[in-house]
Amino acid sequence: MLLKKNNRPVEVVLPNGTRLNRSNLPEQGTKRWVVRHKMTVVNAVLYExxxxxxxxxxxxxxxxxxxxxxxxxxxxxxxxLKATALMKYRQP
Known part of the structure; x- marks a missing residue:
């Protein structure tokens, strides 16, 4: 894993072998959130x-x-993370 000056990785490898880097992230200001975009942001945060x-x-x-x-x-x-599944998984 290569590190930038701020000690943030340039790229991370997810447990399934997929490589994730900043160019894979959704565009800033994204308003329409599909599951794939949500998971990309979630993984980017989880894997730092x-x-x-x-x-x-x-x-x-x-x-x-x-x-x-x-x-x-x-x-x-x-x-x-599907909008249609929110009620199914949310806790009361």
Whole structure:
């Protein structure tokens, strides 16, 4: 793993062997969030390609929203990030 000056990796390798780098991230200011884009941001944060704060700022996400994505992805996988599945996986 190569590191930039700020000790952030240039690229990370996910457990499934997929390589993730900044060019794979959705465009800043993305408004339409499909599961693939959500999981890319979640993985970028989890594997320290970008910080939680960077993700919130770049994508204009609230801390609560990004935290919910992280929690749902960890507990239930990408399927839980589908807009149509939110009610199924959310805790009361």
């Amino acid at each position: 390609l970008i910080t939680f704060r960077e993700a919130c700022e770049a994508y204009e996400l609230s801390e609560e929203e990004l935290l919910s994505w992280l929690k749902m992805a960890k507990q239930h996988g990408a399927e839980a």
